[in-house]
Amino acid sequence: QVTLKESGPALVKPTQTLTLTCTFSGFSLTTPEVRVSWIRQPPGKALEWLARIDWDNDKFYSTSLKTRLAISKDTSKNQVLLTMTNMDPVDTATYYCARTLVKSRSSGSYWYFDDWGQGTLVTVSS
Amino acid sequence: DIQMTQSPSSLSASVGDRVTITCRASQSISNYLNWYQQKSGKPPQLLIYAASSLQSGVPSRFSGSGSGTDFTLTISSLQPEDFATYYCQQSFNSPPYTFGQGTLLEIK
Numbered sequence: 213q214v215t216l217k218e219s220g221p222a223l224v225k226p227t228q229t230l231t232l233t234c235t236f237s238g239f240s241l242t243t244p245e246v247r248v249s250w251i252r253q254p255p256g257k258a259l260e261w262l263a264r265i266d267w268d269n270d271k272f273y274s275t276s277l278k279t280r281l282a283i284s285k286d287t288s289k290n291q292v293l294l295t296m297t298n299m300d301p302v303d304t305a306t307y308y309c310a311r312t313l314v315k316s317r318s319s320g321s322y323w324y325f326d327d328w329g330q331g332t333l334v335t336v337s338s
Numbered sequence: 339d340i341q342m343t344q345s346p347s348s349l350s351a352s353v354g355d356r357v358t359i360t361c362r363a364s365q366s367i368s369n370y371l372n373w374y375q376q377k378s379g380k381p382p383q384l385l386i387y388a389a390s391s392l393q394s395g396v397p398s399r400f401s402g403s404g405s406g407t408d409f410t411l412t413i414s415s416l417q418p419e420d421f422a423t424y425y426c427q428q429s430f431n432s433p434p435y436t437f438g439q440g441t442l443l444e445i446k
Contacts, residue, residue, distance in 0.1 A: 249435075259374075259382065259425055261435040272433035275339050308381055315387060322388040323429040324372045328381035 214238035216248075216309050216329035223335050224299050230334060234292040234309030241287055242267050247312040248292045249325060250283065252305040260305075264312060265292055299336045306331040340364050340428050344438035350446040355416045359441045361409045361426035370430040373402055373411045376440075377422045385424075386411065421445050 220232035232250070239246055250262040263283040264272045273281050282295045292309060310325035341364035351357050361371065369389035374382035384393045386402035389409055399414040413420055426438040 258439045259376075259427075259437040261427075261433070261437065264433050264435075275434050310381075315391070317388070320368065320370070322370060322391075323435075324384055324387040325374075325382070325427075326384050326393070328383075331381055 214311060214327040216311060216327060218307060218309050218329045218332040220307070220332055220334065222333060223337065225338050226300055226336060228299050230294075230296045230299050230303070232294045232296075232307055232309075232332065232334075234294070234329060236290050236292070236309070236311070239311060241265075241285055241290070241292070244268075245314050245316075247314075247323075248285070249310050249312045250292075250294045251308045251310055251325070251328075252303075253308070253331075254302075254305040257305075262296075262307075263294060301336045304334065304336045306333045339434050340367060340430060340436055342426055342428055342436050342438040344424075344426055344441050346441060347439065348442040348444065350444045351416055352446045353416050353418055357413045357416055357443065359411045359424055359426075359443075361404075361411070361438050363407045363409075363428055363430075366406045367428045367430035369405045370428055371402070371404065371409045372427045372429060373400075374425045374427065375420075375422045376425065382425060416443075418445075 216236045247266045249264040265283045280297045284293045308331045309329045311327040315322045343362045345360045371389045373386040376382040390402045401412045424441045
C-alpha cells in the first residue's frame with residue numbers, strides 16, 4: 213500500500229524559510245519509473261506544481277518559483293524535502309507531495325500523479 | 339510554460355446527466371494530458387492519464403478524449419459521488435507541469 217504524508221510548520225512568518233517533509237512508504241525512490249513531486253493549492257484556488265525529484269537526483273522546478281525552491285531526498289529514510297525561501301502571505305496554501313509515475317508506451321512516456329498525501333496547510337502571517 | 343484553460347469554470351447538472359468538461363492547451367501536447375477529481379478537503383485523485391486511459395479502479399462512466407490542444411472529460415451518467423472539482427494537467431516533455439484552473443461540478 214502506497215502512502216505519503218506531509219509534515220512541517222502550520223504557520224510561518226513573512227520572509228522566513230519553509231521546510232516541508234514528505235515521508236512515504238510502499239514504494240522506493242530508487243527506480244527510474246518513480247519520482248516524487250510537490251504541488252500546492254491556495255485556499256479555493258487551483259493546483260500548482262512546484263518541484264520534482266528523480267531517483268538519480270535530477271531536480272525540476274516551477275519556472276516562476278525556481279529561485280526560491282530546493283528539493284532534496286533522503287532515500288534511507290524514504291523522505292523528500294522541500295524548502296521555500298522568502299515566504300509571503302500569497303504562499304499560504306495546502307502543500308501536497310505526490311508519487312509521480314510513468315507509463316511507457318511505444319507512443320511515449322506518460323507521467324502522472326497517482327498517489328497523493330493528505331496535504332498540509334501552511335499559513336504565512338506575521 | 340504551457341497554459342491549460344478549462345471550460346466551463348463551473349456547471350450545474352443532475353444525477354443521470356451526461357457531462358462534458360473541456361481543456362485546451364496553449365500549444366500542442368499530443369496526448370500528454372491527465373484528469374483529476376478533487377472533493378472538498380481531499381487531495382486530487384487521478385481519473386484519466388494519456389488523455390484517454392482510465393486509471394485502475396475508476397468507474398467506466400468516466401472517459402477522456404482528445405489530442406493536440408483540445409481535450410474532453412466526459413461523465414456518461416452522473417452519480418451523486420461525482421460532484422466535485424475536476425482538473426486537467428499536462429505532462430508534455432519535461433517539467434514544468436501545469437494544471438487547468440479547475441471545473442466545479444455542482445448539483446442542480
